[in-house]
Amino acid sequence: MGLPTLEILISTNDAGALGRIASAMPPKEEGVSYLICWQKSEGHEVPQALAGRDDVRILRNPSTGLSQNRNFALDHASGDILLLADDDLIYTEGAFSRIREIFAASPGLDIATFRYECSDGSIEKIYPLSQVRLGRNLPKGYYVTSFEIAVRRLGRSGRLRFNPDFGLGATVLGCGEEEIYLHSALRLGHEVEFFPLTICVHDGPTTGSSPILKDSSLRGNGATIALLYPVSWIPRLPLKAWRLWRSRRGSFFRNLWQLTYGAIYAIFKLESPFKAESPREERNS
Numbered sequence: 001m002g003l004p005t006l007e008i009l010i011s012t013n014d015a016g017a018l019g020r021i022a023s024a025m026p027p028k029e030e031g032v033s034y035l036i037c038w039q040k041s042e043g044h045e046v047p048q049a050l051a052g053r054d055d056v057r058i059l060r061n062p063s064t065g066l067s068q069n070r071n072f073a074l075d076h077a078s079g080d081i082l083l084l085a086d087d088d089l090i091y092t093e094g095a096f097s098r099i100r101e102i103f104a105a106s107p108g109l110d111i112a113t114f115r116y117e118c119s120d121g122s123i124e125k126i127y128p129l130s131q132v133r134l135g136r137n138l139p140k141g142y143y144v145t146s147f148e149i150a151v152r153r154l155g156r157s158g159r160l161r162f163n164p165d166f167g168l169g170a171t172v173l174g175c176g177e178e179e180i181y182l183h184s185a186l187r188l189g190h191e192v193e194f195f196p197l198t199i200c201v202h203d204g205p206t207t208g209s210s211p212i213l214k215d216s217s218l219r220g221n222g223a224t225i226a227l228l229y230p231v232s233w234i235p236r237l238p239l240k241a242w243r244l245w246r247s248r249r250g251s252f253f254r255n256l257w258q259l260t261y262g263a264i265y266a267i268f269k270l271e272s273p274f275k276a277e278s279p280r281e282e283r284n285s
Contacts, residue, residue, distance in 0.1 A: 003100040004152075005031050007079025011069040012087035013039035013169070018058075022049035024090050025056075032096050037061050037073040065169035067162035067177045070146070071277075074161060082158075083150045088203065089116075095199040099150055102195060110157040110190040111182070112150045119203040127196065134192045136183065146178045147200065157190045161277040165270055166220055172265055174216025176224040183228060184274045212250050215258050222262030227273050233263055 010021060021036065034056045041060045050056050061072045070084060081103050083096075103109055113134070117123050126141035151157045160181060164170065167177035185192055213221070225240065226233040241256035249255075266273060 003031060003097075003104050004080030005033070006081045006083060006096050006100050006150075007077050007153075008032070008034045008083045008085045008096075009070070009073035009077055010034060010036045010085045010087055011039075011066060011073055012036065013064070013066070013069065014087060015040055015044045017087040018044075018047050018050060021087050022047045024088075025050075025053075026091055026096075028053065028055050029096060031100065033057070033079060035059065035073055035077055037069050037076070039064060039069055065164055065167060067164045067167040067170065070167075070177075071161045071164070074158075077153055080153060081150055082153050083199075084146050084148075086147050086202075089147060090119075090201045090203075092198055092200060095197070098197055099199065102197075103150070103152060106191075106193075108191050109193060110152055110155045111185055111192040113144050113182075113192070113194045114148045114150070114197050114199045116145065116148060116200045116202050117198050119201055128194050130196060132194050134182075134186065134194055136186045139194075142194075144178050144182050146181075147202070149178070149182075155190075156188065157185050157192075159276050160184055161275075163270075163273055163275070165273070166223070170216070170220075172216065173220040173223050173262055174214055175220035177220075179224045179228065180273055184276060187274055188276060213244070213255075218250075218255055218258035219262030219265065222259035223266035223270075223273075225259070226263035226266050237263060 018036070018038070025034070032055065036056065036058045038058060039061045046058055050058065059076055061069055063072065074082065081100060083099060099112070102112055115123070115127050128139045128142060132139065162177045163180050166173045166175065166180055168174060182192065221240065222237060225236050229236055237259045238256055241252050241259055244250055244255045245252040
């Protein structure tokens with residue numbers, strides 16, 4: 001039996017992003033395809049370098065918000081294994097083959113998470129040192145970034161969707177969608193493992209590693225802390241604010257206010273932050 005197919009789900013809301021994607025896209029590889037979900041695409045043409053490839057699908061998405069766009073991609077995906085992606089990644093040689101091999105060797109694996117590095121070879125996150133099955137208490141200092149996530153489409157986690165209340169473009173909570181997505185799977189008992197495999201290079205800081213966090217990102221951080229640590233979230237917020245201040249990422253009181261805002265919003269305004277959706281079942285009903 002051959003390896004499962006892999007589909008890379010690229011979400012973008014940048015009119016000029018398709019040119020960057022085309023220039024960085026690897027050569028055609030058997031068993032690998034791409035789905036580009038394109039917001040804010042009105043009036044813009046698809047570059048010929050992409051239009052001429054039969055391993056690339058481009059769907060124009062009229063809605064807004066990163067989580068909504070990731071859900072749009074998941075709804076329209078067709079590969080056996082789905083790798084979430086952004087429009088500014090460069091994939092390492094052999095990464096796609098290794099991802100397919102990992103899922104082929106572990107039929108019960110629902111979600112795999114991997115590593116990325118910066119263009120200068122540095123690593124801006126804390127990762128586990130070895131392969132580990134993830135539980136609701138993640139390894140100390142570790143958090144997941146969306147483009148490190150691969151999911152088995154027809155497995156249990158294939159029905160999970162991102163909460164649109166979180167992420168870039170959301171009204172209040174500008175980050176945290178990856179944590180809520182991951183913990184939704186863990187709460188449901190899905191098999192999730194981290195693999196110490198560097199799959200891509202990302203140039204520049206991610207939302208969570210920016211020198212000064214935006215108010216919406218702080219609120220997203222506060223919301224995820226409150227939801228993931230319902231017993232201890234109150235003392236965790238000033239500790240988080242203090243750590244950000246110590247690392248020169250905003251003033252203590254500004255950080256604490258926005259973190260608290262996000263926490264209270266999540267507790268009292270969000271009905272079901274952890275939820276799984278099943279579009280396949282809805283379509284058949």
